[in-house]
Amino acid sequence: MRDVTLTRYLIAKQKFHPEATGEFTDLINRIAFCGKLVARELRRSQLAGRTGSAHHENVSGDEQKKLDVVANDIFVTHLEYGSIVTLAASEELDEPAVFATERERGSYVVCFDPIDGSSNLDVNGTLGTIFGIRRRRAGSLADLFTSGREQVAAGYILYGPATQFVLASGGEVAVFTYEGETGEFFLTQDRLRMPTKGTNYAVNEGNSHFWHEEMRRFVANLKTPDPKTGKTHRTRYSASLVGDFHRILLEGGIYLYPEDTSDPAKPNGKLRILYECHPLAFVAEAAGGRASTGKGPVLDVIPEKPHARCPLAIGSESEVALYEKYVRESE
Numbered sequence: 306m307r308d309v310t311l312t313r314y315l316i317a318k319q320k321f322h323p324e325a326t327g328e329f330t331d332l333i334n335r336i337a338f339c340g341k342l343v344a345r346e347l348r349r350s351q352l353a354g355r356t357g358s359a360h361h362e363n364v365s366g367d368e369q370k371k372l373d374v375v376a377n378d379i380f381v382t383h384l385e386y387g388s389i390v391t392l393a394a395s396e397e398l399d400e401p402a403v404f405a406t407e408r409e410r411g412s413y414v415v416c417f418d419p420i421d422g423s424s425n426l427d428v429n430g431t432l433g434t435i436f437g438i439r440r441r442r443a444g445s446l447a448d449l450f451t452s453g454r455e456q457v458a459a460g461y462i463l464y465g466p467a468t469q470f471v472l473a474s475g476g477e478v479a480v481f482t483y484e485g486e487t488g489e490f491f492l493t494q495d496r497l498r499m500p501t502k503g504t505n506y507a508v509n510e511g512n513s514h515f516w517h518e519e520m521r522r523f524v525a526n527l528k529t530p531d532p533k534t535g536k537t538h539r540t541r542y543s544a545s546l547v548g549d550f551h552r553i554l555l556e557g558g559i560y561l562y563p564e565d566t567s568d569p570a571k572p573n574g575k576l577r578i579l580y581e582c583h584p585l586a587f588v589a590e591a592a593g594g595r596a597s598t599g600k601g602p603v604l605d606v607i608p609e610k611p612h613a614r615c616p617l618a619i620g621s622e623s624e625v626a627l628y629e630k631y632v633r634e635s636e
């Protein structure tokens with residue numbers, strides 16, 4: 306596997322699609338290139354004094370950090386040229402960016418969260434970029450208000466001790482790891498499968514006061530020793546959805562950001578459907594895992610506006626099914 310670069314992997318897959326124009330391969334390579342640029346910015350940020358707030362809130366009311374803005378600009382710049390992308394919607398853009406002109410119409414719609422887990426920026430913690438790709442249909446904003454099953458590919462870039470690119474496409478999940486000397490992403494895990502049951506759970510328990518009763522009961526269950534093994538689930542929460550999800554993809558378990566009563570303006574939890582929930586749900590399902598709102602698959606949720614949110618319970622089949630049972634029983 307060590308000699309399979311991301312480009313080689315994509316070219317091999319492209320052979321199964323005789324109709325392919327090479328645009329998809331170009332798009333994935335551009336996203337990976339943006340990941341390299343973001344990783345470089347992150348490595349330098351403390352030395353260059355580019356930490357801290359941009360003194361502005363994004364449209365969702367989150368404080369924007371300087372690097373949120375830098376990373377967003379990187380992605381917009383490299384998605385814009387050459388009529389590949391018709392529409393780019395970002396967590397950090399008030400309105401989606403429309404790149405298509407009458408004459409040149411790109412084939413893809415890209416939704417992304419340029420830096421996920423921004424609270425980790427100033428503390429040198431794990432961060433990520435999340436992306437989901439749809440085909441252009443109407444060629445208007447209507448292309449965003451569709452099911453997550455419209456995605457043709459999705460994935461994330463994990464900025465940890467190593468930078469990794471995780472891609473779900475064609476029903477398979479592959480992990481590529483960046484090598485600085487060559488500037489390449491190399492395939493390090495192919496056809497990844499999520500364990501059907503795990504021992505980790507990731508949730509901000511500081512919010513438990515605001516949770517609904519069934520959520521409290523579910524987490525209490527995870528902390529109760531399993532009658533067969535005598536073991537409980539382990540808490541693993543890093544404030545980086547990408548980092549926490551990646552652990553669960555590899556080791557199994559569940560990540561939750563449920564609905565709560567902390568803010569009447571945000572009854573559906575914190576995470577955004579298009580930039581976070583749909584893409585990671587697509588990765589989870591491609592790896593044999595699940596993603597649910599508690600009431601049904603996240604991929605079936607249709608956002609009514611670009612920055613709409615939904616509750617997320619994502620991970621192993623067993624834990625997500627158990628969570629849904631608690632939600633059903635509370636109804």
Ligand code: F6P
Nearest residue numbers: 421422423424509544545546547
């Ligand atoms: O983008 C949302 C996010 O930063 C996720 O990466 C992370 O899991 C979550 O928010 C952390 O939120 P909180 O600080 O409320 O636990």
Ligand code: MN
Nearest residue numbers: 418420421422
């Ligand atoms: Mn995010």
